[in-house]
Amino acid sequence: MNALTQRYTVMPGGALKGRLRVPGDKSISHRAIMFGALAEGETEVEGFLDGADCLATLAAFRALGVQIETLGAGHVRVHGVGLHGLTPASDPIDLGNSGTAMRLMAGVLAGQAFASTLVGDASLSRRPMRRVTAPLAQMGARIDATPEGTPPLRIHGAETLRGIDYAMPMASAQVKSALLLAGLYAQGKTCVTEPAPTRDHTERMLAGFGCRVARDGARVCLNGGGRLSGGKVVVPADISSAAFFLVGASIAPGSELLLEHVGINPTRTGVIEILRRMGADIDVFEPREMSGEPVADLRVRYAPLQGIDIPEDLVPLAIDEFPALFIAAACAQGTTRLTGAAELRVKESDRIQAMADGLSAIGVAAEVQSDGIVIQGADAFGGGVIHSHGDHRIAMAFAMAGLRAEKQIEIVDCANVDTSFPGFVDKASAVGLGIGSSL
Numbered sequence: 017m018n019a020l021t022q023r024y025t026v027m028p029g030g031a032l033k034g035r036l037r038v039p040g041d042k043s044i045s046h047r048a049i050m051f052g053a054l055a056e057g058e059t060e061v062e063g064f065l066d067g068a069d070c071l072a073t074l075a076a077f078r079a080l081g082v083q084i085e086t087l088g089a090g091h092v093r094v095h096g097v098g099l100h101g102l103t104p105a106s107d108p109i110d111l112g113n114s115g116t117a118m119r120l121m122a123g124v125l126a127g128q129a130f131a132s133t134l135v136g137d138a139s140l141s142r143r144p145m146r147r148v149t150a151p152l153a154q155m156g157a158r159i160d161a162t163p164e165g166t167p168p169l170r171i172h173g174a175e176t177l178r179g180i181d182y183a184m185p186m187a188s189a190q191v192k193s194a195l196l197l198a199g200l201y202a203q204g205k206t207c208v209t210e211p212a213p214t215r216d217h218t219e220r221m222l223a224g225f226g227c228r229v230a231r232d233g234a235r236v237c238l239n240g241g242g243r244l245s246g247g248k249v250v251v252p253a254d255i256s257s258a259a260f261f262l263v264g265a266s267i268a269p270g271s272e273l274l275l276e277h278v279g280i281n282p283t284r285t286g287v288i289e290i291l292r293r294m295g296a297d298i299d300v301f302e303p304r305e306m307s308g309e310p311v312a313d314l315r316v317r318y319a320p321l322q323g324i325d326i327p328e329d330l331v332p333l334a335i336d337e338f339p340a341l342f343i344a345a346a347c348a349q350g351t352t353r354l355t356g357a358a359e360l361r362v363k364e365s366d367r368i369q370a371m372a373d374g375l376s377a378i379g380v381a382a383e384v385q386s387d388g389i390v391i392q393g394a395d396a397f398g399g400g401v402i403h404s405h406g407d408h409r410i411a412m413a414f415a416m417a418g419l420r421a422e423k424q425i426e427i428v429d430c431a432n433v434d435t436s437f438p439g440f441v442d443k444a445s446a447v448g449l450g451i452g453s454s455l
């Protein structure tokens with residue numbers, strides 16, 4: 017399939033109704049493969065995200081000598097090789113579009129006795145890697161990148177790593193996780209302090225695999241030289257994928273949707289908090305815990321939204337949900353202001369610019385700022401052609417805008433939706449979105 021030509025056509029209007037289980041959490045699925053591979057014994061993963069990003073991680077570990085069986089949709093069994101059982105890959109490891117895969121694997125591979133090369137697609141090849149290579153170098157790793165600090169990464173391996181006590185300059189779960197993974201191979205203690213809370217799936221899953229991770233406020237530490245033991249991981253539905261439907265149902269009059277089995281880890285629920293502050297009607301039912309992660313069913317009904325100033329402390333807790341939230345802001349009464357979100361500029365696309373361009377294309381006023389955006393809610397807006405810049409979340413966000421548009425919205429360059437949400441068009445159509453895809 018030609019990635020650039022896959023396009024969505026979204027009919028104006030409609031409402032979202034019924035119930036829906038979105039695919040498995042992408043962050044947790046990556047980690048289940050990685051930790052399962054590095055553990056002793058078998059790890060069975062249910063609810064695994066069969067999307068391109070996590071399949072790249074799965075293929076990477078196969079290339080590193082790990083046997084991974086695919087047992088059915090969302091169901092894999094990883095035969096762990098232990099922390100020291102990986103073998104060199106014969107070719108460069110291609111991590112496709114996935115920042116998480118590249119940054120976490122850099123941490124794992126820095127601790128190996130052999131060299132590895134990590135490559136990615138055009139988008140990943142533009143993303144900053146110094147945020148992991150610099151602290152890994154402080155631990156003793158040798159990693160080469162381009163002069164701009166972007167992939168490919170050549171990880172020399174065969175170094176003795178030592179634990180460091182690192183204060184992260186940005187709130188990044190990927191950096192924290194890369195350093196903790198390298199810390200498993202380091203002499204002594206590795207500690208990471210985060211400037212604001214970020215998703216803690218690594219800490220939770222390491223604990224589930226028997227590795228003691230100590231948290232003291234914003235600082236999380238582990239000791240090198242331990243071992244991981246495999247087990248079962250049940251992956252919840254991804255709140256970042258559910259977010260499109262939380263927004264879609266909130267903006268489309270007549271909507272009522274039940275989103276099943278969604279991960280509601282408090283380091284991920286910023287989207288619910290922000291939407292509720294805007295006036296959204298979201299209820300959380302049957303909270304429960306699965307594999308160390310909180311899970312619940314979410315019911316969302318249409319409600320008129322108001323623009324707000326988004327509190328900066330909620331930014332890392334909703335970092336991937338801003339494309340969807342900007343569509344909510346476009347449909348809200350009044351102005352929504354986001355600040356403290358410069359990280360959005362270094363995702364799969366520059367999400368501030370890409371969203372502002374798309375919003376202006378459909379007639380919504382958006383003012384770009386260095387670390388955020390100001391969006392004027394519109395009573396009505398038209399349709400138009402949107403460029404997703406190959407960014408899955410931009411594509412899905414504008415698909416939801418169709419629910420309130422007065423004309424058809426065309427979105428080009430949508431193939432990467434498959435990185436996080438395979439089956440998006442079918443699932444969205446089944447609950448009432450007038451969406452079709454073509455090449």
Ligand SMILES: O=C(O)C1=C[C@@H](OP(=O)(O)O)[C@@H](O)[C@H](O)C1
Pocket residue numbers: 042043044116187188189190191193215335336359
């Ligand atoms: O650790 C993770 O699984 C992720 C962390 C976040 O990235 P940063 O660490 O760059 O904020 C997020 O945007 C990404 O989608 C997944």
Ligand SMILES: C=C(OP(=O)(O)O)C(=O)O
Pocket residue numbers: 042069113114115116117336363364409436
């Ligand atoms: C930023 C994202 O992913 P990654 O960094 O893994 O490419 C995302 O899925 O929104």
